[in-house]
Amino acid sequence: MSLCLVQSRALVGLEAAAVTVEVHLANGLPNFMLVGLADTEVKEARERVRSALLNSGLAFPHNKRITVNLAPADLPKDSGRFDLPIALGILAASGQIDAARLAGHEFAGELSLSGELRPVRGALATSLALHAGRITTRLVLPPASAEEAALVPGAHVVRARHLLDVVRQFLPEGSAAPEEGADGWTRLAASAPSFGADYPDLADVKGQAGARRALEIAAAGGHSVLMVGPPGSGKSMLAQRFAGLLPPMTVGEALESAAVASLAGRFSLQHWAQRPTCAPHHSASAVALVGGGSPPRPGEISLAHHGVLFLDELPEFPRTALEALREPLETGRITIARAARRSEFPARFQLVAAMNPCPCGWLGSGRTCRCTPEQVARYQGRLSGPLLDRIDLHVEVPALGPAELLDAPAGEATRPVQARCIAARERAMRRQGKGNHALQGGEIDVHGALAQHAGDFLRHAAARLGWSARSTHRVLKVARTIADLADSAVVEVVHVAEAVQYRRVLPALH
Structure with missing residues (x-):
């Protein structure tokens, strides 16, 4: 499959607007193009995603023309939160994971060059906006961000530590799984911490x-x-x-x-x-x-x-x-x-x-x-x-x-x-x-x-x-x-x- 859609969210104020990450692989002069009113830090995702895939032992389609569109096109996008959905879109479009199994999930996370997932700002705001809009979806987030999002009652949050932890959940039937990491994919229960407020007397x-x-x-x-x-x-x-x-x-x-x-x-x-x-x-x-x-x-x-x-x-x-x-x-x-x-x-x-x-x-x-x-x-x-x-x-x-x-x-x-x-x-x-x-x-x-x-x-x-x-x-x-x-x-x-x-x-x- 040369076209894949992955769901994510962009933050505009306290609103978490839906963003569809569209990834298309085509024959032609090899290129990696990212469009959709993306800020500089979003465009830099091209280098982070390429290195993260290669260092994780996954295949990067060097011989393809890769086009990534962040829709809607008139919505500003910033931060590195789209690294993970872009990487998953490339993997699904190149047949390395099952695109159909991505339905019902939304992803956000910044990728390190080794494939580790790093926290993104606004995870709690995103989860709260989904709760207010009564939108049922499973949020896949990096450590620290996932704990934030899980504070919202009724939230469906999964914590993933590495790109391979996410890939393992969406492999096609009959494929060999990549090497496993410890505690890499964890469903978090929606709960608030029990810390007591501490003020000067x-x-x-x-x-x-x-x-x-x-x-x-x-x-x-x-x-x-x-x-x-x-x-x-x-x-x-x-x-x-x-x-x-x-x-x-x-x-x-x-x-x-x-x-x-x-x-x-x-x-x-x-x-x-x-x-x-x-x-x-x-x-x-x-x-x-x-x-x-x-x-x-x-x-x-x-x-x-x-x-x-x-x-x-x-x-x-x-x-x-x-x-x-x-x-x-x-x-x-x-x-x-x-x-x-x-x-x-x-x-x-x-x-x-x-x-x-x-x-x-x-x-x-x-x-x-x-x-x-x-x-x-x-x-x-x-x-x-x-x-x-x-x-x-x-x-x-x-x-x-x-x-x-x-x-x-x-x-x-x-x-x-x-x-x-x-x-x-x-x-x-x-x-x-x-x-x-x-x-x-x-x-x-x-x-x-x-x-x-x-x-x-x-x-x-x-x-x-x-x-x-x-x-x-x-x-x-x-x-x-x-x-x-x-x-x-x-x-x-x-x-x-x-x-x-x-x-x-x-x-x-x-």
Whole structure:
């Protein structure tokens, strides 16, 4: 048989589009041509496949004109994931394996020159896309990639270590099998690892009662936080412990988070069901934060999906990068549009940001600040009003004195704080079916449940402080969360008053 079709998948965003690898052998001037909008790393498969076949003791049709088409032709293909299906297509077209037995299987894997199979990125994303589309097929993947794909419930995954391990399964009737390798073809049961999530303990933080309370409110209601304080006051330490206050991940959340990490090649089984904390450097570009490239890749906001995005030294980030966060903070998704294709990535993260009050960092800390008022205003003015408007909690983190730092007892541990946050979230879910941060429009009026005096207080504060409609609604959402933490069905004046304190404007922007 001179023509063979082998099934595989290409990743475009989180979508796993079907790709048919068509291999045709014909008489003529010997050549190996690969077509179908293939990237450079895909075209290099010609040399890897040729060497892998020869070094595995298999025949390569040197005297044939080999044409490989990756269909559909308008779908971009990248990475070395098509090495294995191309090799199998050549073997089937040249009669060395039975092409009919390849039906019902999909293959992905990069080949080494010796025929060993190497992992490919996005295996979990591929398996999750097949599960979502209710597509029943058997995925044949290299080690590490197969373990990823097997995390999806109901997945049919086979791990193959070498090209010969795959070839042995599809030999024609009556053929002599190649030499066997140990544990080369293994069906993996769909199951999740039992690793427990491990986060730094909040008990390590001494003092900072105000900041700890703000993080508890943020975790209970899904709110974003901006911490302002001098260097060494504990902002980064608090942010690194924030993920431990969030509820344990559900299986669905863990799969979504892991699929994005797999797409970027960052997934590790040891981090299964652990909420990510992404902390990009302040020199990161807008593309690094929100994603981009061709084909589009996820950025830090998508890698922080169902986790925490920590932006330290917030005013030092490029203005374009910060402004790009505005839409994902509202929608929980990011859409990357290119001329040929449009990709959408999830980005439902909690923003925790930190900054110094001035360029030198010592404004209001008791130490001498060298900055002029104009420098302070210019530094704080790097954060636009619309971005600050979308951050629910603004909290000051003061410097601790030596006596307080050395003599204070350990703070409250993460576990009891997390329990209070989970209880508050459950109250919100029973009442409205979603977190307080996700309330929109009329839902805020229905579920806000303001007492009369609390409503009067909020209207007076909004008028005096000149808040926008968004700011007023965000204060109401925070007050609703504070009431949930207090197990109060009605939002009282005391809850609104505490929420108003967290809606502070940076001093230089008054």
